[in-house]
Structures are given as C-alpha cells and as structure tokens.
Amino acid sequence: MIGSNAYDIVVVGSGPAGQKAAIQGAKAGKKVVLIEQEQGIGGNCVYRGTIPSKTLRETALQFERLKRSSEVFEGRLRSDVPMSVLLHRLDEVVKAHECYMADQLARNGVTYRHGRARFLSPHEVELEAIDGARQGLLADTIVLATGSRPRSIPEIPVDHEHVLDSDSILSMIYLPRSLTVVGGGVIACEYASTFALLGVEVTLIDKDSRPLSFMDKEIVDVFQRSIEQQGGRFYVGHTVKEVAGDGVSAVIARLENGMAVKSEKMLVALGRQPNVEELNLQAAGLTLDEKGRIPVNEYGQTEVPHIFAAGDMLGRPPALASQAMEDGRRAVSHALGIPIGDSVNQVPVGIYTIPEIASIGLDEEQAAARYRGPLVGRARFTEIAKGQITGACNGLLKLIAAPSGERLLGVQIVGENASELIHLGQMALQDGATIDRFIDSIFSFPTFAEGYRVAALDILGQRRKQQSSPQAA
Secondary structure, X not given: OOOOOEEEEEEEOOOHHHHHHHHHHHHOOOOEEEEEOOOOOOHHHHHOOHHHHHHHHHHHHHHHHHHHOOOOOOOOOOOOOEHHHHOOOHHHHHHHHHHHHHHHHHHOOOEEEEEEEEEEEOOEEEEEEOOOOXXXXXXXXXXXXXXXXXXXXXXXXXXXXXXXEOOOHHHOOEOOOEEEEEOOOHHHHHHHHXXXXXXXXXXXXXXXXXXXXXXXXXXXXXXXXXXXXXXXXXXXXXXXXXXXXXXXXXXXXXXXXXXXXXXXXXXXOOOEEEOOHHHOHHHHOOOOOOOOOOOOOOOOEOOOOOEEEOHHHHOXXXXXXXXXXXXXXXXXXXXXXXXXXXXHHHOOEEEOOOOOEEEEEOOHHHXXXXXXXXXXXXXXXXXXXXXXXXXXXXXXXXXXXXXXXXXXXXXXXXXXXXXXHHHHHHHHHHOOOEHHHHHHOOOOOOOOOHHHHHHHHHHHHHHHHHHHOOOOX
C-alpha cells in the first residue's frame, strides 16, 4: 500500500493496550498511526480510572499513616471536606503522565490523530476529525483497543449525582458521610476500602458469597476483616432489587430479602462493557459473541486474521492495565512474526485495595484441585519486624508449593506493598526457583520481603515433618 493515508498498522484507542501496540509496531520499523477520540492520550486509565483512583488512594494512605502516629499528631478529616482537596495532586499527575506518553509516542515515530474511527472495509478505517473532516486510512494490520465503560442495569439507574458509577464517583463535590457500594469486584473493593479509610461509612453489597471471589479465600478474608475494622460492612450473597432516593440527600437500596440500606451516595460497580458500538464492525467482517465481545485467540487475533483486539474491550476479569499492555504487545508481535515469549502466563494480579492484594501462579484452592496435598507456607505481617515498625500488621504472605514442599506453585499476598512484593515471586516462578531458594537468600532487615523467607521456613518445617512421619518411612 502506498499514499499518505496508508499505514502498516492502525491502532484505535490510546489506553495501555493501544499505546503498547503502537510502540511495539514502531520499534519494529513499521509506519504506525494511533487514533484516540478523547481529548488526551491515555484513555480511561488516565482520566477516569487507574490514575485518579490511585491518587485518591494515596491521599487515604497518607491519612492512615498520620492516624498511626496519633500520639504525635492529632487531627481528623472535616465532615465537609471537598473532593478537590483530596485530589489536589490529580491535575499535576495527569499532566505529567500526558507529557510522558506524548513524548514516548513521538520518540518512537508514532503518528497521533485525534478523532473517531470506524471501519469502511476490513483494511480501511475512516477517521473523523473533531472539525468533521473525514479521511480513509488503509492498513495491513489493525488493532482495536477501545477499552470499556461501566456496565449499567435497569434495576439501578445511575444519575451521576446520588447514584454514581466508576466514571463519575470522583466528580462528587464533597466526601460523603456514607456510601453503598454495589458489586464485589476489583473496582468496588478498591473504592470501598479507600473511602472507608477516609472515614466514610461504607456498606458493600454483592451477590457472590464473598468479594473478589476469584482470589485466594484466606487472602480475601484478611482484606475483609481490615475493612470491617474501619467500620465497613459487607452484605454478601444478596442482590439489589430496587434503588430509590428520598428526594433530598439519601439513596435507599432494597435487597431481595427485604432489607433496606440507606446511604448518602451509592457507587454501582457491576463490571464493565466493551466500547464497540461506533466501530461499524460489520464492515470489517467481525461479529460479537453472546456477551457482546469480540472473540479472539490467545494472541488477540479475531476471525479476520489481520484485525486484533486488546485490553479491557476483551472483557477478561480482572481488568488490569498491565494485562492490557501485554495484550497490545502480543497482538502486534504476533502480527509481525516477532517472538513473544511466555509472559502471558506470568502476569501478576495487583489489586489496589487497602491493604493491597497481589497474586501470581496458583492459589491454595487451585493447587489443591490440581495436586494432592500441596504445602502452604504463611508469613503474617505481625511476625515481621517491618510490619510492627510501620503499624501495617494486617498482612499475610502465602507460598504455595507442590506436595513435596520443593517446587513453588504460586504466591498470594495481602498487605502493605503487596503489589511490589509480588514481583519477587514472579521472578522465582519464571526461573523455576525452589522453596529452598528463599531460605538460602539473605533479605535486608527490616523489610516486608522477609516474609518470603518466613513462609519458606514454614514449608520446610512441614516438609521435615512429612519426611520423619511413619508413613514417609
């Protein structure tokens, strides 16, 4: 293909998946254009999702650290504290990230275009600019990374004033006195724990028997107890049948068992749905599955071989920015015949609740289903000097080992710095490290990382007990 409107790769969407797809293609020497319909680069991750929520979370953590030092500092949050005060660094953080991303795209020679994209044919995308001008863009490879938006249900109408979703929750003018969170997934639990730490009376309602049901149960139990210590309440195994307002300042959720839960605000976090409606997928020969998603193979390749989809629009929980980045990289690498590697099987789960939760490899239940009698080593943060020093004792690090107690199968962590600590377990799994590697290693003291050695020693004790038992003999 030749001409000013011809590219090797067209990427639609500039979130984590789209960015990495575009940069991977550019680094391979291809002519790449990245299209974004929003005002700035970065997608929902930067403007309504990851960056804003983690900025509020950092404010909550700073407040918690002050509370731990109550013998030195005395203070509390005002009952009418504006949200703008809690998010005072957000504009600075977003602008810095925007500059970094724009510079990265420019350095790699990626063309950036602002506008809407829709298919005209399997190889041609129409770009509609903000001024209404239209241009056709031809490409050998097309990557769709249009992200997702909060899923809505008829039973709970979102008005973005009293009943909010994850896109509008941070638009509140003041910190509410009480908040009902509907849902038990990542977004629901992250916001529930953050607001609880800020002194908001939080109630979480979820139809599953426990929040974060895809994670290790013992780890989630530690997280749940921590929120309850902050005054939070969990109503699990229940569904919201109706939501109504009192017309003034309260939202009332009525459950299927007749219970009514009243709060000043409500957050609806019942999953997300892909942004596909404006793409004109039929023109590309693409169809959606029964869940409204684009079917893809392990490389993000659709039924039309040169068209790929990546990131949150695939609808694979948990929706992680790190997974989306890897999706984008893998899609373009596969399209160009570049070696991909096995990293897709070793993407850590990092959930920014308070305390944090992180996971890699098999959890205890998965290991028990696959192996007969796996060994589990535990290190509670109360046993670690760093936990006592910082006051962050609500933590647990678990090593999951094969029944022999030698091969590492997985790492599960809840507690401060869990999303950082998990990478040591990730490297160990990728290198095929044994449990003894942690025992033989010297960890700086005092650190949370010592938990790896404590948990490994726990497994060693179990292993020796097995070897000395009459059955082993």
